[in-house]
Structure formats: structure tokens, C-alpha cells
Amino acid sequence: MSSDYSAVARKEREVRLENLKRAWFRFSRNKLAVAGLVIFVTIVTMASLAEYITPYPSHAGLYINFKEKYQPPNPNHILGTDMYGRDVFTRVVFGFRYALMMVGVVLGIVVPVGTVLGLLAGYYKGTLIDHVINGASEVFVAVPPLVLALAICSVLEPNVLNALLAITLMWWPWYTRMIYSVTSSLRNEPYVWAAKALGMRTTTILFKELLPNMLGPILTKATLDASWVIIIGASISFVGLGAQPPTPDLGTMLSEYCRYLPAYWWMTLGPLLGIVALVLSFNLMGDGFRDVFAGE
Amino acid sequence: MGKTKAFFKSIYKNVFVRRALRSLLSLLGLSLLIFILARVLPGDPIKTALGPDIPEEVVERYREMLNLNKPLYLQYFYWLMDVFQLKLGRSLVTIRDVSADITDFFPATLELLLASAVFRIIVAFPLGVLSGRKPGATMDNAIRVLAYVGICIPTFGWAIILQLVFAYWLNWLPAIGRISEEFMGIPKVTGLMTIDSLISGNVPAFIDVLKHLLIPTVALSIGGAVQEARILRAGMIENISRDYVLNMKSHGIPERIIYFKYVLKPSIIAVVPTMGLDVASTVGNAFLVESICNWPGMSRYGMMAMLRKDLNAIVGVVLVIGIVYIVINTITDIILYAIDPRIRLKERGES
Amino acid sequence: MNLLEVRNLRVNYRSYWYTYHVLNDVSLQVSQGDKVGLIGESGSGKTTLLKSILQILPPQGRIVSGEVLWKGTDLLKVSKDYVTNVRRKEVGMIFQDPLGALNPVFKVKEQFLDILRHSHSDHDKSDHLSLAEELLRSVMLPDTARVLESYPFQLSGGMRQRVIIAMALASARDLLLADEPTTNLDVTIQDQILRLIGELVVKRGLSMILVSHALGMVAKMTHRVYVMYAGSIVEEAPTLKLFSEPLHPYTSMLIESAPRLASTRLGEGIKGNPPDYRYPPSGCRFHPRCPYATGICKEVRPPNVEVSKHRYVACHMYSEGAGGG
Numbered sequence: 007m008s009s010d011y012s013a014v015a016r017k018e019r020e021v022r023l024e025n026l027k028r029a030w031f032r033f034s035r036n037k038l039a040v041a042g043l044v045i046f047v048t049i050v051t052m053a054s055l056a057e058y059i060t061p062y063p064s065h066a067g068l069y070i071n072f073k074e075k076y077q078p079p080n081p082n083h084i085l086g087t088d089m090y091g092r093d094v095f096t097r098v099v100f101g102f103r104y105a106l107m108m109v110g111v112v113l114g115i116v117v118p119v120g121t122v123l124g125l126l127a128g129y130y131k132g133t134l135i136d137h138v139i140n141g142a143s144e145v146f147v148a149v150p151p152l153v154l155a156l157a158i159c160s161v162l163e164p165n166v167l168n169a170l171l172a173i174t175l176m177w178w179p180w181y182t183r184m185i186y187s188v189t190s191s192l193r194n195e196p197y198v199w200a201a202k203a204l205g206m207r208t209t210t211i212l213f214k215e216l217l218p219n220m221l222g223p224i225l226t227k228a229t230l231d232a233s234w235v236i237i238i239g240a241s242i243s244f245v246g247l248g249a250q251p252p253t254p255d256l257g258t259m260l261s262e263y264c265r266y267l268p269a270y271w272w273m274t275l276g277p278l279l280g281i282v283a284l285v286l287s288f289n290l291m292g293d294g295f296r297d298v299f300a301g302e
Numbered sequence: 303m304g305k306t307k308a309f310f311k312s313i314y315k316n317v318f319v320r321r322a323l324r325s326l327l328s329l330l331g332l333s334l335l336i337f338i339l340a341r342v343l344p345g346d347p348i349k350t351a352l353g354p355d356i357p358e359e360v361v362e363r364y365r366e367m368l369n370l371n372k373p374l375y376l377q378y379f380y381w382l383m384d385v386f387q388l389k390l391g392r393s394l395v396t397i398r399d400v401s402a403d404i405t406d407f408f409p410a411t412l413e414l415l416l417a418s419a420v421f422r423i424i425v426a427f428p429l430g431v432l433s434g435r436k437p438g439a440t441m442d443n444a445i446r447v448l449a450y451v452g453i454c455i456p457t458f459g460w461a462i463i464l465q466l467v468f469a470y471w472l473n474w475l476p477a478i479g480r481i482s483e484e485f486m487g488i489p490k491v492t493g494l495m496t497i498d499s500l501i502s503g504n505v506p507a508f509i510d511v512l513k514h515l516l517i518p519t520v521a522l523s524i525g526g527a528v529q530e531a532r533i534l535r536a537g538m539i540e541n542i543s544r545d546y547v548l549n550m551k552s553h554g555i556p557e558r559i560i561y562f563k564y565v566l567k568p569s570i571i572a573v574v575p576t577m578g579l580d581v582a583s584t585v586g587n588a589f590l591v592e593s594i595c596n597w598p599g600m601s602r603y604g605m606m607a608m609l610r611k612d613l614n615a616i617v618g619v620v621l622v623i624g625i626v627y628i629v630i631n632t633i634t635d636i637i638l639y640a641i642d643p644r645i646r647l648k649e650r651g652e653s
Numbered sequence: 654m655n656l657l658e659v660r661n662l663r664v665n666y667r668s669y670w671y672t673y674h675v676l677n678d679v680s681l682q683v684s685q686g687d688k689v690g691l692i693g694e695s696g697s698g699k700t701t702l703l704k705s706i707l708q709i710l711p712p713q714g715r716i717v718s719g720e721v722l723w724k725g726t727d728l729l730k731v732s733k734d735y736v737t738n739v740r741r742k743e744v745g746m747i748f749q750d751p752l753g754a755l756n757p758v759f760k761v762k763e764q765f766l767d768i769l770r771h772s773h774s775d776h777d778k779s780d781h782l783s784l785a786e787e788l789l790r791s792v793m794l795p796d797t798a799r800v801l802e803s804y805p806f807q808l809s810g811g812m813r814q815r816v817i818i819a820m821a822l823a824s825a826r827d828l829l830l831a832d833e834p835t836t837n838l839d840v841t842i843q844d845q846i847l848r849l850i851g852e853l854v855v856k857r858g859l860s861m862i863l864v865s866h867a868l869g870m871v872a873k874m875t876h877r878v879y880v881m882y883a884g885s886i887v888e889e890a891p892t893l894k895l896f897s898e899p900l901h902p903y904t905s906m907l908i909e910s911a912p913r914l915a916s917t918r919l920g921e922g923i924k925g926n927p928p929d930y931r932y933p934p935s936g937c938r939f940h941p942r943c944p945y946a947t948g949i950c951k952e953v954r955p956p957n958v959e960v961s962k963h964r965y966v967a968c969h970m971y972s973e974g975a976g977g978g
Contacts, residue, residue, distance in 0.1 A: 035670075144324070145331040149624045150586025153604075154332075157620050160608030161340035237456040241590055244458055246609060264462050264594075268470030278459050286454040437712075543711035545753035549817070551709040552748075553768045553824050554741030564756050564764075571758060643758055643804045 022218060029222075029298045039294020045287035053102035065092035066100040068252045076270050085279075086272035088263060094276035100254040101280055104166070108239045109232045111170050116178045117228055123178075124185025125212045131190045140186070143179035151176045155238050159247040166255070169248035173238055177231065184227050188220045222299030230292035233285040240281055256280050318632050318639075325631070329624040333617055337378050340613050348394065368392060368614070381617070390621065391614035395607065400618035404600055408622070409493025410480060411588060411599035415626075416494075417515050418523040419581050425527040426577070427570075430534025434569075435561065437539055445531060452528035458590040461521035465594070468517060475513050478596035482510050518595045522587055526580040533576055537569035571642045578634025582627050654725055656827060656860055657683040657706070662719030664698075664705050664884075666930075673930035675701050677884040677938065679719070680957075683828065683860050690871040690892060691864045692907065693881035696927050699864045700749065702881070703830045707740055741771045745825025747850070749833045751813035755805035761816055762801035765823075772823045788819040792849060811842040818850065822857070829854055829861045836866065843867060847874065868911050872896050877963075880904045883928045883938040886957070889965040900966045902943050937969065945970060 033039055057063045061082075074091035077083055085094035127139040146154060158172040192198065193216070201211045242248040243257030251262055256277045263273035348356070348364050365371050368391070369380045384391050390400035433442040455463070469477035476482070481495055485507040491498050496515065499507040541547065542565055550560045585601070592602035604619035606612075639646050664676035675698050683689050691699050704710050706721055708728065721728040723743075728736050748754035756764055762785070769781040776784065786797040792815040794800050805813055814834060821829060831850055835843035847870040854861045865871050871878060871892070878895045880888040880903065888901040899905040925942035928934055934941050940950035947969070955967045 141328075144328040145335065148325060148328040148332045149620055149627055150583040152583070152586035152589060153620060153623050156586075156589060156605075156608055157336055157616055158339060160611065160616055161336060161613065233453070240456060241458060245590060245593065245605060260458075260462075267462065268466050271466055274462060274466075278455075278462070281456065281459065282454045285456075286450065289450065289453055543713070545748050545750055546756040548704065548709045548711070549746070549748055549754040549820070550756075550764075550767075552707050552740055552744075552746040553820065554737040554739075554771050555767055556737075556771075559767065563767075564759065567758050568756070641758075643760075644806060647804065647807065 032298045033294050036294045036297060038290050039297070042287045042290025042292075042294060045283055046291060049102050049284060049287065050106065052099050053106055056096075056099045056103060060093075060096040060099050062093040062096045063100075065096045066254045076266075079272050085276040086270075088273050089266060089270075094259075094263075094273055097254040097259060098256070098276045098280040101256040101259060101277060102284065104249065104253070104255045105236050105239065105281075105284055108166075108170060108173065109235050112173050112177060112235050113228055113232065115174050116181050117224070120178050120181040121185055121217070121224065124182040125189050125216060127182070128186045128189025129193055129208070129212060129216070131193065139182070143182055146175060146179040151180070151234075152238055152241060155242055156245065156247060159242050164247045164250060166249045166253070169239060169242045172242065173235055176238060177235060181227060181231065184223065185220065188223055189216060192216055192219060222295070226292055226295040226299060229288055229295055233288040233292070236281065236284050236288070318635055321635065322628050322632050325624075325628045329621065329628070332624065333381075333621055334378060336617055336620060337381070338374070340616075364394070368394070381614075385621070390618035393607070393615045394612045395610050395615070400615050403603060403615065404618060404622055407598060407600040407603045410495075410597060411585070411592070411601055413494045413496065413515070414518055414522065414588060414592070414597060414599060415581070415584055417496075417519040418584050421519050421523045422527045422530060422577060422581065425524070426530035426534060426573075429528065429531035430569075430573070431538065431562075431566065433531065434535040434538030434542075437535075442535070445528065445535070449528045449532045452525040455525065457521055457525065457587040458594055460524055461518065461591045461594040464517045464521050475516055477517070480511070480514050480598055481507070482514075485510050518588075518591050518597050521591050521595075522584050526584075530573055530577050530580065534569055534573045537572040538565050541565045541568055567641070571638065574634060574638055574641070578630060578637075582630040582634075585623050585626050585630075655682045655684045655722070656687070656724060657681075658720075658722040659702070659706065660720040660722065662702070662705060662721065663717040664701055664710070665715050665717055666701075666713045667715065668713060671931045674933050675714075675884045675930055676705065677933065679881075679884070679886055681862075681879055681886065681889075683862060685827075686858065686860055687877065688854065688861045688863065688875045690875035690878035691862055691881060692866070692868065692871060692878060694907070694927055695866075697881045698884040699881055700832050701884075703746065703832050703862065703864065706830065707744060707746060708736055709740075709746075741774075741824055743824070743827045744830065745821035745823065745828075746830040747814075747818055747821045747832060747834045750837050751810055751817055752805060752837070754817050755813060757805055759804070760801070761803055761805065761808075765801065765816075765820060768820050768823055784823075785819075788822055789816070791822065791853065792816075792819045794819070810838050811846065814838060814846055815849070818846075818853070822853065825857075825859055827860060829859045831861060831863045831865070833864050833866065844870065850874075868896070868908065880907065883933065884930070885938055885967065887939065887967050889963075891963055894964060900960060900964065900971065901968050902945055902970075903939050937967075 052059060056066070060066075069090065069092055071091035074083075074087050075089050077087040077091075079086045083093050083095065085098065087093055088097075123139050127136045130136055149157075155169075155172040155176040158175055159168055162168040162171070198211060198215060201215050206215075239248065240255075240257030240260065243255045244261045246258075246261060249255035249258045251258055259277040260274060260281075263270075263277065266273055348361050348368075348370070369377050372380070381391055388401055390404070392398065393400050393403055396403055429445055433439075433445040436442060465477045468475045481488075485499070485504065488495070488499050488502050488504055488507050491501050495511045496508060499505075499511050538561075542561075547560055547565060550564055551557075588597075588599065588601040589605050591597070592599045593605045596602070600619060600622065604616065604623075607615035607619060659679060659681045662676050662679045663674075666673040666675055679698070679702055681689070681691075681702070691702070693699055701710070701714070704714070705716055706728075708716070708721075710716070716729060719729070723739055726735070728739065755761070762782075765785045766781050769776075769784055770778075773781065773784060782801075785801065789797045789800055794812060794815050800808065800812065800816065805816075808816065818834070821831075829850075834850060835846050838846060844867075847865070847867060850861075850863075851870075851874045853859075861875075863871060863875055875892050878890060878892050879886050880895070880901060882903045888895070888899070888904050890900070895904065896908060899908055928938055928941070934951075936952045937943070937946075937950045937955050940946040943950065949969050953969070955969045955972060957965050957967045958971050959965050960971050
């Protein structure tokens with residue numbers, strides 16, 4: 007009996023691997039999605055090698071050279087320089103680090119936790135577990151996400167860590183609800199019944215039967231929402247409730263630089279382009295994932 | 303007696319009321335959460351709000367006045383009592399009741415919200431319908447590109463770009479504010495300046511107000527509007543291969559009627575929930591846009607409260623925004639109820 | 654002259670990735686008063702054929718070549734207005750899925766009146782309502798007021814299908830295309846609906862193409878049957894002859910696989926799967942599943958041969974020079 011089952015499981019794994027290959031093939035045929043991936047990989051590479059590839063790594067933080075201030079874009083400073091004479095391009099590349107770190111941390115916390123919560127609430131639909139988890143998530147969606155994030159940040163100290171906390175609290179209900187709705191529709195599938203009838207443990211059903219079948223939606227949701235995380239994060243630091251100057255955070259830079267509009271517009275342009283590039287790459291990839299998994 | 307009871311029972315049975323009550327409960331939960339978060343933070347809220355150089359006895363007086371010397375649960379209890387009297391406590395910065403402050407600032411935000419809802423409808427519906435009619439045509443591709451641009455630039459990015467282009471470079475529109483100084487005198491009736499200026503018959507003032515309204519409105523809604531156009535387009539393209547469309551075609555019904563009647567209605571029904579959600583979250587994005595455009599609304603007030611750690615004002619604004627959220631969601635539900643017979647007739651059957 | 658003659662019709666569906674070669678040189682004739690059956694497994698292209706006749710394929714579908722002669726006029730060459738007029742006043746179609754074929758968010762009345770406004774444009778506007786009621790009564794829906802004021806989801810599957818039949822009758826003054834009119838209905842009412850269609854067709858003097866899996870009903874209701882496999886007509890014969898003495902291997906398998914000549918679903922009984930329309934088999938499209946397939950079947954497409962009077966079959970076993978018989 008159990009050997010039969012493991013044979014079936016092995017077979018399933020093979021099928022899954024096969025599906026994964028096919029999914030990758032279809033993803034790679036989607037020009038826009040590949041463009042998104044290329045932008046993303048480029049940004050990650052640039053951010054991780056920032057010290058080596060940027061022309062003026064010392065300009066990232068506190069650095070003053072008034073002789074070079076307010077230079078419009080030129081061969082030495084492709085995005086110009088700011089009010090302290092710092093190279094905007096260098097700072098934007100360092101800014102990618104903060105943005106990516108933010109996405110990494112928030113996703114790293116919410117995806118595992120939200121997956122477990124969503125699976126539990128969906129699997130035990132209609133029970134106390136479901137009501138508690140959904141009731142809690144309702145508290146966090148009672149106001150618009152940005153308001154929630156700003157409100158949390160505002161009552162705490164303004165720094166990067168609290169901004170991360172705020173974004174995490176803002177995003178988890180949306181992610182958990184997605185897992186919840188997928189789970190509550192999958193729980194009536196025959197293979198779940200079969201697993202129950204075979205007397206499999208609930209954890210096995212949740213993580214070995216249900217979870218592998220929602221990797222597609224998870225990947226899509228996480229990728230698309232990564233752009234949301236970036237925008238909310240930038241908004242928090244833009245208003246001054248997140249990272250503080252001279253941290254080269256994209257939102258912080260934007261709020262510092264937009265005071266010099268319209269005369270020194272290139273300063274604002276740099277961080278804005280940075281945000282747009284990141285958000286665009288996540289959206290393109292996310293749409294690509296959605297198309298790949300929707301077609302199955 | 304029995305009649306009143308039946309009346310309240312029937313109200314409670316109403317789906318909208320039930321849903322709104324549930325949301326209200328969540329909102330109270332949220333206010334508690336923020337309350338707790340605010341009290342566990344180190345530092346003295348009064349000193350943060352008023353500055354470090356304030357004399358100790360003044361701080362003590364404020365503490366007394368704001369109940370800050372009481373235990374946490376009592377503080378929340380007092381605050382709740384205030385809420386039920388529609389007072390929301392006192393602001394540390396303006397030293398006025400938060401509810402009075404919000405009453406002053408709310409109409410400007412409401413005006414912005416209404417304008418952005420109108421803008422969404424004006425932009426999203428025609429764009430979606432046009433691009434869905436000929437998928438793959440130039441128009442369709444242009445809208446697809448625009449949609450990507452729309453979601454990739456955050457609302458505050460739009461505000462900055464629009465200010466730069468239309469106010470500073472082209473000098474067509476005012477960059478900040480709600481009305482020019484020369485028209486400040488128009489009598490206040492509704493608090494919505496577009497309407498007030500029309501009531502007083504002052505057309506130049508009306509145009510001036512519209513011009514001020516344009517940048518924040520577009521910044522708030524352009525990204526969402528294009529996004530909604532895409533959803534509408536996807537719905538129309540999906541519906542156009544459905545059997546009921548083929549059935550209509552098999553009867554020789556003109557394409558025009560099929561498209562603009564039989565395909566459009568179900569597609570609009572599909573886009574309404576998203577639109578409602580988007581309009582509702584405009585209240586959130588207004589925080590940044592109002593600050594950038596110096597729009598004297600509640601969100602800018604909330605933003606300033608946040609920067610000064612004016613706790614009662616923060617919680618008050620969040621609460622009011624939560625209520626606006628509930629109202630918009632309820633309106634969305636009612637619209638859906640009105641236009642989608644599947645929802646209407648099913649729910650009537652239930653109660 | 655034939656009322657309808659389809660000649661060498663080829664239809665493709667295009668998706669983003671692939672082209673599906675669905676109809677492969679289909680020809681078919683219906684003369685005045687003729688009741689013709691069209692049978693074959695699910696996915697053999699029967700619905701596509703009916704939709705091509707009225708040119709109501711979904712946007713992905715393309716008619717590649719062929720002719721659709723309606724009363725001698727090629728509908729693929731004439732103006733749109735001409736085709737529209739045929740759709741409005743001459744040919745009616747009953748759809749497979751009674752829920753899907755009615756718009757979920759409009760009342761039956763609204764949809765019905767829009768149809769009548771065009772099919773009976775010569776009538777006065779005020780007549781349309783009574784006309785709709787009359788048509789609904791003719792399909793045994795006596796409670797016309799309730800049906801008209803309902804939304805489709807408030808009606809049962811059988812009632813919805815009756816509404817669709819009534820709508821089809823409004824436009825069908827010469828020909829009725831019935832596309833598996835009972836597939837999605839309860840077994841208990843399948844016979845009722847088919848019998849109703851049979852009666853109405855006779856009463857109104859219509860010609861009909863009936864697509865159905867209920868072979869027993871097809872046998873009762875039609876004079877002639879076309880057998881379709883993978884987008885080609887493989888056999889054509891007078892109904893009784895076809896069922897008593899099928900010629901094409903596919904036809905025999907199809908008839909055998911029906912448990913009884915009753916209204917049960919079918920299609921599971923034949924070994925193998927219908928072909929992949931992206932890469933249809935060469936030669937005879939049936940050869941991968943055919944027990945009698947020989948070398949020639951893989952290479953040459955069998956011609957349509959008249960074996961005896963009114964009996965045509967496209968199979969190498971019956972071609973000149975080939976063995977069997």
C-alpha cells in the first residue's frame with residue numbers, strides 16, 4: 007500500500023518536473039515576460055555589484071562636493087548630480103539594494119506565514135480557525151493599504167525596519183486571502199478526498215497535496231505584488247516615515263530631490279526611473295507567470 | 303413594539319447593512335491596534351508633537367487633559383466614549399477637536415474623490431470598449447503600453463510628472479492649491495468648490511477650480527483608469543466568443559447591438575468590483591498627492607498629523623478613511639446589486 | 654436545386670501558438686424538406702460545420718476555402734447584408750448549451766424581442782410580444798408571462814432549451830440547425846425535447862440538420878445521415894441503411910459503441926483518441942485508430958465513392974483497386 011503510494015508520488019514528481027519544464031518553455035516564448043526577467047536580472051546584478059560598477063561608490067551616503075552640484079546629465083554623470091554634488095546614477099543603483107532587500111524581507115516573511123495561514127483557513131473552512139484568521143485579516147483591510155502602512159509607520163520610529171514591519175502587516179491579508187480562496191476551492195478535489203480516505207496526515211495533505219498545486223498562483227501573486235511592495239515602500243520613505251537621508255533609498259531620494267523641481271528636474275528623474283524599472287520588471291514577469299499557469 | 307423589532311430585524315437582514323456593520327467592527331479592531339502600537343513605542347508623544355523644549359508643567363497639563371497618565375485600557379475607553387459622541391479626541395497640534403478639524407478638511411478630499419471617480423469612468427469605459435472592439439489594432443496596442451506605464455508609475459510619481467510638465471514647463475495649470483487667491487471669496491455652501499462656484503454663478507471661479515483640480519485628479523486616477531480599461535477589454539474579448547453572442551449573431555442581430563448591449567453589460571458588471579476597490583484606495587493614495595499638490599484636504603491633514611505624531615488626529619483620520627472605505631464599498635455593492643440580476647435575485651431569495 | 658449545399662469547406666482555428674485544422678474538405682447537401690442527421694464523436698467538427706454555415710464562428714475561427722451555397726448563392730461571397738438576412742429570416746440554430754446560449758444578465762423578454770425585431774421586421778412592434786408568446790406556447794411553455802419576465806438562470810435547463818428552440822423558430826423559415834440540442838439536459842427530458850423538435854419541424858415544413866449523440870432519435874427523426882470523423886465526412890447514407898448496414902469502419906464502431914439505440918451519451922466506447930487537430934494524421938485521418946488500416950491509408954486521402962445509390966463512403970476499402978468490400 008505505502009510502496010504503491012510512493013510510486014504514485016514519484017510519478018507525480020516527474021509529472022510536476024515535466025510541467026515545470028513546459029512552463030519555462032512557454033514563459034521563454036513570451037517576449038514581454040522575458041524582457042521583464044532581463045530587466046530584473048540586470049537590476050539584481052547591478053545592485054549586488056554596486057560598489058564595483060558604479061562610477062562613484064562613495065556618493066551613495068553622506069558626501070559633499072559643492073563644486074559639482076546641480077550638474078545636468080553628462081558623460082561623467084549620466085543622470086546628473088544632486089544638490090551636494092553626488093552622482094544620481096550611483097545613488098539609484100545603491101537604491102535598488104534597499105528596494106530589493108525590502109521585497110526580499112517582506113516576501114520572505116509573508117509568503118511562508120501567509121501560505122500556512124491561508125492553507126489552514128481554507129482547509130478548515132467554516133470552523134473557528136477560518137473565522138479567526140479571516141477576522142484578523144479583515145482588521146487589516148479595513149482601510150486602504152497605503153493608509154494602514156503609513157499609520158503604522160507614523161506611530162513608530164521612522165526607520166527602515168519599521169517600514170518593513172508596516173509593509174508586512176499591510177500585505178499579509180491580501181496574500182493569505184489568495185491562498186485561502188485557492189485552498190477552499192481545491193479542498194473538494196477528488197485527490198484530497200482520496201488522501202483523506204487513505205488516512206494521510208493533515209499536514210501531508212496540506213503541504214504535499216495542496217501546496218504543490220498552487221505554486222503557480224503563489225509565484226504569480228508574489229511577483230505581481232512585489233511591485234506593490236516597492237511602491238508602498240517608496241511612498242513611506244517619500245513622506246519621510248521610512249528610511250532617512252542620507253540613506254540612498256529610492257523613495258527618500260525622490261522626496262529630497264523633488265523639492266528642486268522644476269529647475270533641477272534630472273535629480274527627480276533618476277530615482278523615479280529606478281522605481282519604474284523595478285515595478286515594470288515585476289509586472290512583466292508576473293503577467294508572464296500568470297499566462298503560463300492560466301494556460302494549463 | 304413588535305413592529306419596531308421587525309423593522310430592525312429587516313434592516314439587519316439587509317446584506318449591505320450586515321456587511322457594513324462587520325467592516326465597522328474590523329475598523330474598531332484596527333483603531334485598537336494602532337492605539338496599542340502607539341503606546342508601546344518609546345518616547346513621549348507630547349514632546350514629539352510639541353518639541354523637546356516645552357516646559358515640564360505644560361507637558362503635565364497636556365498629559366492630564368489627554369488622559370495620557372491613565373492606564374492604556376482606560377485611555378482607549380475614554381477615546382471610544384469620545385468616538386461615540388463623534389468627537390475623536392483632541393489634536394495635539396491644533397489643540398482642537400479632531401472631528402472639527404476633519405470636518406473642515408473633508409470636503410476638499412471628497413471633491414477630489416468624486417472627481418477621480420468621474421475621471422475613471424470617463425477614461426476607462428471608452429478606452430476599454432474601443433480597444434476590445436478590435437484586439438491587436440493600433441489603438442489596442444497603444445492602450446496596452448499605456449496600461450503598463452500606468453501601473454509602473456506610482457501616483458506620487460504621476461503628481462510630480464504632471465506638475466513638471468503642465469505647471470512648470472507648459473504653464474497651463476496651477477501646480478498647487480485648490481483655488482486662486484482672487485476667487486477665495488466665493489460663498490461656502492457645500493464645501494465642494496466646483497459646486498459652490500457654480501451656485502454663486504461665478505464661471506471664471508469655476509474654471510479656476512477645475513484647473514486646480516485637474517493635476518491631482520489625473521495623478522490619482524490615471525494608473526487605475528487604464529488598468530480598468532484593460533480589465534473591461536479582457537472581459538469584452540472573452541464574452542465575444544460566448545455562445546450567447548453566437549446565438550444573437552445567428553439571428554442576424556446587428557453587431558453594434560450585440561457589442562454595445564449584450565457584450566458590454568456583463569463586461570461592465572465584471573469590472574465594477576475592481577473599480578470600486580480602486581476608487582476606495584484613492585483615499586489612501588490621496589495622502590501623497592494632496593501633500594505634493596498642497597491640496598487642503600483631510601489626507602494632507604492626516605499626513606501632517608503623522609509626521610508630527612499627533613496620535614488622536616492619526617487615529618481619527620484613519621477611522622474616517624475607514625468609514626469612507628465602507629461607504630464606497632457599500633455603494634459598489636449597491637451598484638452591483640442594481641445591475642447584476644444574478645446577485646439581486648439570489649440574495650432576495652435568501653432573506 | 655438543393656436548399657443548402659456545402660462544398661469542400663475548410664476551417665481553421667488559430668490560437669496564439671497553433672493552428673488547428675478542423676474542417677477538412679467537408680461537403681454536405683440538404684434539399685427542401687430534408688431531415689439530415691450528423692453524427693460523430695465529440696470534437697469531430699460538427700458544431701464548427703453548423704457555425705460555418707451561418708458564419709458565426711468565434712473570432713479565432715477562419716473559413717479557409719470552400720463554398721456554402723444557400724438556395725444557389727454562395728454565402729461566403731455575397732454581401733454581409735445578404736447573410737444577415739438569411740440569419741434573420743431563413744435559418745435558425747439551436748445551441749448546445751441552453752445556459753450559455755442565453756445572456757445571463759438580460760431578461761428572456763429583452764433578448765427575444767430583439768430577435769423578433771429583426772426576424773419579423775415587417776411586423777408591427779406591438780405584434781412582437783404576442784408573437785413571442787405564441788412561439789413559447791408552441792414549444793410547450795404555456796406560462797409565457799413568467800418565462801418572458803425571467804432571467805435565464807431562473808429557468809430550468811429544459812425550459813431554457815425550449816426558449817432557445819422558440820427563438821430559433823422565429824428565424825427558421827426554411828432550415829433549422831440543431832446542434833446537440835439535448836446534450837446538456839437531464840436524461841429524462843432529452844427525448845421530450847427531441848420529439849418536440851421533430852414535431853415542430855414537420856408542422857412548420859422545415860428542413861433540418863440534427864447533430865446528436867442520441868442515435869436512436871437520429872434514426873427516428875432523419876432521412877439521411879452524415880458521419881463525421883475528425884473534420885471530414887466519412888460516410889453518407891439513408892438513415893435506415895446506415896444503421897442496419899454501416900460501411901465505414903468508423904461508423905460501425907460508432908454504432909456498436911452505443912450501448913443501445915437509446916439516448917445515452919457515447920464516445921467512450923471507441924478505442925484511441927480523436928486526433929490532434931494541430932497535426933492531423935496524413936492520408937485518412939482515421940487510420941491511426943482503424944483496425945483495417947493499410948499502407949495506402951497513411952498516405953492517400955480516400956476519395957468519396959458512391960458505393961450504391963445515395964450511399965457514399967470515404968474509405969480505401971471501397972475505392973477502385975482496393976480490396977475489401
